[in-house]
Amino acid sequence: MNEEASSERLLVLAPTGRDAELALEVLRGAGLEGEACRGMAPLCEALEAGAGAALLAEEVLSPAQAALLTAWVARQPPWSDLPVLIFTSQGGPLDLRGPALARLGTLGNVTLLDRPLRRMMLVSAARAALRARRRQYAARDVLAAQRRSMTARDQFLAMLGHELRNPLGAITLAAQVMERKGGADARQLGVVQRQAAQLGRLVDDLLDVARVTSGKITLERRPLDLGELVTRSLEALEPVAAARPVAFAFRPPGEPLAVEGDPARLEQVVANLVRNAIKYTAPGGHVEVALARDGSDAVLVVRDDGIGIAPDHLAHVFDLFMQVPTTLDRSQGGLGLGLTVTRTLVAMHGGAITVESAGVGRGSTFTARLPLLPAGQEAPAAGAQRAPPLRRRRVLVVDDGEDNRAVMQMCLEGLGQEVRVASDGPSAVAQALAEPFEVILVDIGLPQLDGYEVARRIRSALGRAPFLVAATGYGQPEDRQRSLDAGFDFHLTKPIGLRAVEDVLRRADGRR
Known part of the structure; x- marks a missing residue:
């Protein structure tokens, strides 16, 4: 039996008398494909190959047999909700027909068919179950298409990143070699280095957002002092603030703040928030960064007096490809990816990030909270070690x-x-x-x-x-x-x- 036919078949388990045989006869007479199963284990095995619905007699649902079917139902993929039709016992209210019916709620998509069962009722219920199952198959196919599309996108972005990073590698390294040798025009060399770094960040953002949406970002955690990490990150960003120019200030915590995190990813969080503040602050404005302890959390606050955010945009600041509408020119660039990645990285570290703004023209404040390590689990002190000279090889x-x-x-x-x-x-x-x-x-x-x-x-x-x-x-x-x-x-x-x-x-x- 091919896959399409097996996905439409109706599996019947009714061991009393000729119930299964009669049910199959009725179904086939209506043009529906049916197959009898000799027990619950064979039925569950047949379900693995695909089925439109399962038709069961109530008497087969002993505790052990019902447990087999319940376990199969629990293993269904998210798109699947197998229709289960139950031929119930005759007579009496439904809630008094024994413990078997009490277990049906765990099976999910269950329809009860009272015996003696009329032919048209059986056919009508089976066709309704198949229509519901086909809608599930349609959802499955849409999800599969989305997965294929995401895989193709990830492969394309990986290739794009590789192709862009090759020339970027030559440009970046050549500029650094020129800087070390001296003699090059410092201003022109600075332009090359800044623009190469900007291109590198755009490539990294593209690849990071692909990892975010496909859940492929991994963290290399270790204990670290968040104050030292933030200080180091901000020192690297001082030339960016000076080039804008904006006034740049940092209020350190005054005590070690030990967290468990991935240093590279946490530096990325700091850089994304501060670059974003600088980007949306006009020349002559101010950007302030503060780090402090608040109970069991370390709290990083990045505040600016830039263009601000309208109230109706606040809820969407961290959305993919979101950029705040602004009258400032596009010279600062960006794809609207950095804050999406930032929120994901903070969440992966067990923290949370929020944004506040009093409105357009009144600046913005981003607050990231990260859990501190318990007392006694301090980060190792960073030793200032002098790198040994390189030997020739x-x-x-x-x-x-x-x-x-x-x-x-x-x-x-x-x-x-x-x-x-x-x-x-x-x-x-x-x-x-x-x-x-x-x-x-x-x-x-x-x-x-x-x-x-x-x-x-x-x-x-x-x-x-x-x-x-x-x-x-x-x-x-x-x-x-x-x-x-x-x-x-x-x-x-x-x-x-x-x-x-x-x-x-x-x-x-x-x-x-």
């Missing part, structure tokens, strides 16, 4: 993008490394086997042999000796895991900055 850079390859080579040589390059998978493997390299940076999207296969072949031939680094525009958790499974020691997501390159070289030393 042999590094192989593998990238099919000429600009990315050249910029990475310049960066590494500027850090005192001896560098060789390769532009495809086979030549990378050949060089790695012919010469001793301590670190090999490999782009994943290589021609002929992709980066994963390059890593596998090098590991197979050389074991754990070289420190293998995946350098790619794909940065979701499953991408990182795939890199580790292929034999890479570390995964870098483009655009890759100078500090990340230095960190990788030190990680290579740490594995020795």
Whole structure:
């Protein structure tokens, strides 16, 4: 029986006399497909293959048998609500017909058919059950189409992120190399760095919102001092406030505030809220950030005296693609994604976020609350450790993008490394086997042999000796895991900055 036919069939379980045989005869005479089952276990097994409805005699619903059907009903997917038609016993009020009927409420979509049963009543009830079941199948198909659409969207955004991050990687790293070497016009270089960073944030927002809607954001939690994290985040945002310009102030908590969280994601929360405040505050305005303890919570408040929010827009501030209508120009950019991601990240940390505004032209206040760790579970103190100097080593850079390859080579040589390059998978493997390299940076999207296969072949031939680094525009958790499974020691997501390159070289030393 094909899937479409099985999804329309009526499963009949009526072991007394010829009830099942007579019911099937009536159903088939009306053009309906029916199938008799010999017990509750076979019926539940048949339900797995699909059914339009189940028709049961009341006498089969002993406690053990009813439990089997109840368990199957509880396992239904969200779209499914299997119609169950019960042939009840004769005589007496329904609530006095034994304990079997008392258990029917747990089965959900139940219709009681009183015996002796007229043919037209059985056919009418069966057809009504099938119409309801077909509507459920329609809902199932819509949900499946939505899942396929979301999968296609996620795949497209991942590819888009990869394609955008490759040129962004070259631009970002080249600008940082130029800044370190000196001699470039500081103003022009600043423009390049700021706009590259803005493009990077837009790409990250696009990918993050895809993860939010598909539930793929993961957190790497650890105890941390929220005050130190906020201070560090705001120091990085001071140039953004100065460029607007707006007056930027921070009122620290005056005591450690220990929370359990993902440092990168909490820094993203702070950055999104503060950037949003700066964006919607006119030049000469004020942005104030405050962090304090309130009972068992740490409370972060970001307040501005900018354009404010109309009362009818307050409820939608955190909605996807929502941007507050404004007379300010669009020079600040953005896609209306940051606050949606921010709300999700705060909620994933067990907190909540709210927004207040007295109206248009009267500023806005965002308040994020995060649960503090219980007393005695303090965050480890951040030790100011001086990074050891980098030693010289042999590094192989593998990238099919000429600009990315050249910029990475310049960066590494500027850090005192001896560098060789390769532009495809086979030549990378050949060089790695012919010469001793301590670190090999490999782009994943290589021609002929992709980066994963390059890593596998090098590991197979050389074991754990070289420190293998995946350098790619794909940065979701499953991408990182795939890199580790292929034999890479570390995964870098483009655009890759100078500090990340230095960190990788030190990680290579740490594995020795």
